[in-house]
Amino acid sequence: MIRLEKVSYSYPDGTPALENINLTIKKGEFVGVIGKNGSGKSTLALQLSGLLKPGTGRVVIRGMDTRDPSRLQGIRKFVGVVFQNPETQFVGRTVEEDLAFGPENLCLPPVEIRRCVDMALAETELEKYRHRSPKTLSGGQGQCAALAGILAMRPECLIFDEVASMLDPESGIAVLETIKKLHKKGKTIVYITHNLEELHDADRILVMEKGKIKIEGDPESVFSDVFLQDLGLPLPSLIELAANLKTHGVIIPWESTTSPQNFAEEICRLFLRT
Amino acid sequence: MKEPVFSYVPGTSLLHRFDPRIKIAAVMLLGILTFRIENFEGIAALFAFFFALASLSGLPMKMFFRAIKPMMLFITFIFLAQLLFTDGKVLVSYWILQPSLEGLETGLKLAARFILLLLFAALLTASTNPSAITCGIERMLRPLPLRWLGITSFELATMMNISIAFLPLLFERVERTKAAQAARGMDFVKNPFRSVPALAIPLLRGVIRDAEELALAMESRGYQGSRRTSMHELSIQKNDWKALFVLAVFFIFVLFL
Ligand SMILES: Nc1ncnc2c1ncn2[C@@H]1O[C@H](COP(=O)(O)OP(=O)(O)O)[C@@H](O)[C@H]1O
Ligand SMILES: [Mg+2]
Numbered sequence: 001m002i003r004l005e006k007v008s009y010s011y012p013d014g015t016p017a018l019e020n021i022n023l024t025i026k027k028g029e030f031v032g033v034i035g036k037n038g039s040g041k042s043t044l045a046l047q048l049s050g051l052l053k054p055g056t057g058r059v060v061i062r063g064m065d066t067r068d069p070s071r072l073q074g075i076r077k078f079v080g081v082v083f084q085n086p087e088t089q090f091v092g093r094t095v096e097e098d099l100a101f102g103p104e105n106l107c108l109p110p111v112e113i114r115r116c117v118d119m120a121l122a123e124t125e126l127e128k129y130r131h132r133s134p135k136t137l138s139g140g141q142g143q144c145a146a147l148a149g150i151l152a153m154r155p156e157c158l159i160f161d162e163v164a165s166m167l168d169p170e171s172g173i174a175v176l177e178t179i180k181k182l183h184k185k186g187k188t189i190v191y192i193t194h195n196l197e198e199l200h201d202a203d204r205i206l207v208m209e210k211g212k213i214k215i216e217g218d219p220e221s222v223f224s225d226v227f228l229q230d231l232g233l234p235l236p237s238l239i240e241l242a243a244n245l246k247t248h249g250v251i252i253p254w255e256s257t258t259s260p261q262n263f264a265e266e267i268c269r270l271f272l273r274t
Numbered sequence: 275m276k277e278p279v280f281s282y283v284p285g286t287s288l289l290h291r292f293d294p295r296i297k298i299a300a301v302m303l304l305g306i307l308t309f310r311i312e313n314f315e316g317i318a319a320l321f322a323f324f325f326a327l328a329s330l331s332g333l334p335m336k337m338f339f340r341a342i343k344p345m346m347l348f349i350t351f352i353f354l355a356q357l358l359f360t361d362g363k364v365l366v367s368y369w370i371l372q373p374s375l376e377g378l379e380t381g382l383k384l385a386a387r388f389i390l391l392l393l394f395a396a397l398l399t400a401s402t403n404p405s406a407i408t409c410g411i412e413r414m415l416r417p418l419p420l421r422w423l424g425i426t427s428f429e430l431a432t433m434m435n436i437s438i439a440f441l442p443l444l445f446e447r448v449e450r451t452k453a454a455q456a457a458r459g460m461d462f463v464k465n466p467f468r469s470v471p472a473l474a475i476p477l478l479r480g481v482i483r484d485a486e487e488l489a490l491a492m493e494s495r496g497y498q499g500s501r502r503t504s505m506h507e508l509s510i511q512k513n514d515w516k517a518l519f520v521l522a523v524f525f526i527f528v529l530f531l
Contacts, residue, residue: 051493076496083494088487091432091495093439097405100505105496110507117505131284135442149495 001027001188002048002079002157007057009043017043019211020057025157025190030183032199032219033192035208036232041192044208045161048190050075077106079157080150084165086142090134095126095145098134102153120152124178140171144178157188164193172198196223197236200258207231220254238263280341280399288513289331289401294410294506296514300521301398307528308390315531317386323524324393331401341396342389349385356381408434409504429499436488443484451477 002025009018017040025031025048035041046052047059050066062078064071080102083089092098099120103113121127124144129137134145143163150158160179164172176191176198183189191202199205205222207215215225222228223239235243238260242252256266284290289297304320311317328338342349362376399407412431420427455472 046490049494051490073496073498076494081491081494083487083491085487087443088484089491091436091439091488091492093404093435097505101492101497102495104502104504105498107501107503109503110505113503113505135439146491153496 001025001029001062003058003060004047004054005058005060007047007054007059009047009052009055017211018047018054021047021211021213023206023213025188027156027188028183028186030180030189030191030201030203032202032205033190033208034194034196034199034205034233036194039208040211041208042161043211045081045159045190045192049079049081049159051081073106077153078155079159080153080155081159081161082143082147082150082163084162086137086139086146086166087135089146089149090142093133094131095121095134095137095148096130098145099149099152102149106153116152116154119154120148123151123182124148138171139167140174143167143171143175147175147178151182155187157190158182159190159192161192162194164195164198194233196233196239200236207233280396282402282404283333283337283400284403285332285401287330287332287401289327289397291513292401292517293508293510293514294402294406295414295508296510296517297398297402298407298410298414300517301394303521303525304394305391307525308387308394311387311528313531314383316528317383317390319524319528319531320390321386324390324397327397328393331397333400337400338393338396342392345388345392349388352388353381353385356384403506404438405435405504406506406508409506409508412504413508426499426501428502432497432499432502440484440488444481447477447480447484448473451480 002023004021004023007018007021007023008016010016021044033041033044043052047054047066048061050059050061050072053059053067059066061075064075064078066075090098091101096117099117100113103116108116121130124147126141126144126148129141129145134142137145147158147160147163158179164175167175179189179191180201191199193199200219202219205215205217205219206213207222207225207228209231214231215222215227217225223235224243228235236257238257241263242257245252250270252263252266256262304323307316308320311320328335357373357377358371360374360377360380362374365373365375365378402410408431411434412427415427415430418427420430451473454476455469460469460472
C-alpha cells in the first residue's frame with residue numbers, strides 16, 4: 001500500500017528529520033505513531049503522503065513513486081492528511097464550499113462534487129453546519145470539518161498528524177471515535193499522537209526517536225517495552241497499574257486494561273472469588 | 275449577530291437564479307452607464323431600474339441602505355466640495371462660502387452616481403453566492419492571456435477566495451499578538467516606536483507559519499494552481515438572455531433620454 005525504502009530526509013536548512021526509515025503500511029491497517037516533539041513524526045506524515053519528497057531512498061504509494069510528478073494527482077486522490085490546527089486548513093467561506101475544494105481540484109463535474117460533499121458531511125455528522133463559516137465551529141467540529149474536507153476526496157488512506165492535540169480531551173475522544181469508525185469501514189489509518197492512551201486499539205504502533213523508528217509492534221508488546229520509559233513517554237495509567245500489579249504477581253490480561261470498568265471487573269473476579 | 279454589509283443573503287428569486295456572469299456584466303455596464311449619464315432624467319431612470327431589480331430580488335430595502343451608510347460621509351464630502359468650489363451663479367453668500375447653482379447640480383449628480391454604484395454592487399453581492407461570483411469572474415477571465423503575467427485565472431480565483439476566508443484569521447492574530455505583548459508590559463499608546471516592531475515581528479512570524487500550514491493543507495487536497503472545476507454549475511439559461519436583452523433596451527433608452 002505505502003512503502004518507505006531506506007528513506008532519509010533533511011530540511012533545506014540542514015536539520016536532519018528522518019534517518020533510514022523502512023516501513024510498509026498495509027491496506028486496512030490502523031497504525032499509531034508516537035514520539036516526542038521533534039522526533040520526526042510530522043516529517044514522516046509528509047513523506048507517507050507524498051507532500052515531501054525523500055532526500056534519499058524511495059516512497060512508493062500504491063505503485064506510484066512520489067518523485068514522479070505525473071503521479072501527483074493520483075497520490076492525492078489516494079491519501080489525505082489532516083493536520084494539527086483546524087484554522088489553517090480551511091479555504092472556504094462556508095463548510096460546504098470548503099469541502100468542495102478537494103473535489104474541485106480533482107476536476108470532478110459539479111454534480112459529482114455535490115455528491116462528494118454530501119457524503120463527507122454525512123460521514124462526519126456535520127450536515128447542520130453546511131452553510132456555517134468553518135471559522136465559527138468549535139475546535140472538535142472544526143477538526144471534523146477538516147477531516148470531512150479530506151473525506152470528500154474519497155481517499156483510501158488517511159493520515160492524522162496530532163489532530164487532537166489542540167482540542168479539549170472530550171472533543172479529542174469524539175474525533176478519535178469518528179476516525180475509528182472510518183477504520184471499521186475499511187479505511188487505512190495512520191494516527192500520529194504524543195498520547196499513548198489513544199493507541200490502545202491500534203493494529204501496530206511505531207515509536208519514533210530522533211528520526212528513527214525505535215520500537216515497532218502491537219500495542220501490548222510496545223506498552224510493555226522497557227525502552228519506552230527511557231524515551232520519556234508516559235504510559236496510560238491503567239497500563240502502568242497493571243505493570244505494577246504484575247511485579248506483585250497479579251496478572252491483569254491486556255483486554256482488561258481498555259477501561260477502568262473492565263479493570264475493576266477483572267480485579268473483582270480475581271479477588272472476590274477466593 | 276450583526277451581518278456584515280455586502281454579504282450574501284440566500285434566496286430563490288429570479289435575481290438569485292441569474293448566471294453570475296450575467297450579473298457581473300450587468301453591474302459593470304450599469305456602472306459605466308452611471309458615469310456616462312449627464313442629465314437628471316437618466317439618473318432617475320437608473321434609480322427606478324434599481325428599485326425594480328431590488329423588488330425582484332425580494333430582499334429588504336433597508337439592507338441596501340446599510341450598504342450606503344458607511345460611505346455617506348465620503349459622499350457628503352464630495353457633494354459639499356462640488357457645491358462650494360464650482361464657479362457659477364451664486365445661490366447665497368455666507369462668509370467666504372459661495373455655493374453656486376452649477377455646484378449644486380454637479381454635486382447632486384456625483385453623489386447620486388456614487389450611491390447608484392454602491393446600490394448595484396450591493397444588489398450583486400446580496401443575490402449571489404460569493405464563491406459563485408469568483409467562479410463567474412474566473413470564467414470571464416479564462417480567455418484572457420493571463421499567462422503573460424505568470425498567473426492562471428484559476429489561481430486568481432483561488433487567491434480571491436482564500437484571502438477573503440483568511441482575513442479573519444489575520445485579525446485574530448493581530449489581537450492575540452497585541453494581547454501577548456501587552457501581557458509582557460508593552461504599552462502601545464505611550465511607546466509607539468518600540469511597540470510597532472514588537473508587534474510586527476511576531477505577527478509576521480505567525481502569519482508566515484499560518485501561510486505555510488495553509489499551503490500544505492491545500493496541497494494535500496490536490497491544489498495545483500492549474501485547471502479545476504467548481505461546485506457551482508454555470509450555464510446561461512433562456513432567462514439570462516432575456517435579462518441581457520432587457521438590459522440592452524434599458525441602456526439604449528437611457529442614452530437617448
Ligand atoms: N520546516 C522545517 N524547516 C526546518 N526544520 C524543520 C522543519 N520542520 C521540522 N523541522 C525539524 O525537523 C525535525 C523533525 O520535526 P517534526 O517532523 O516536525 O517532528 P514532530 O512532528 O515529531 O514534532 C525537528 O528537529 C524539527 O526542528
Ligand atoms: Mg509534529
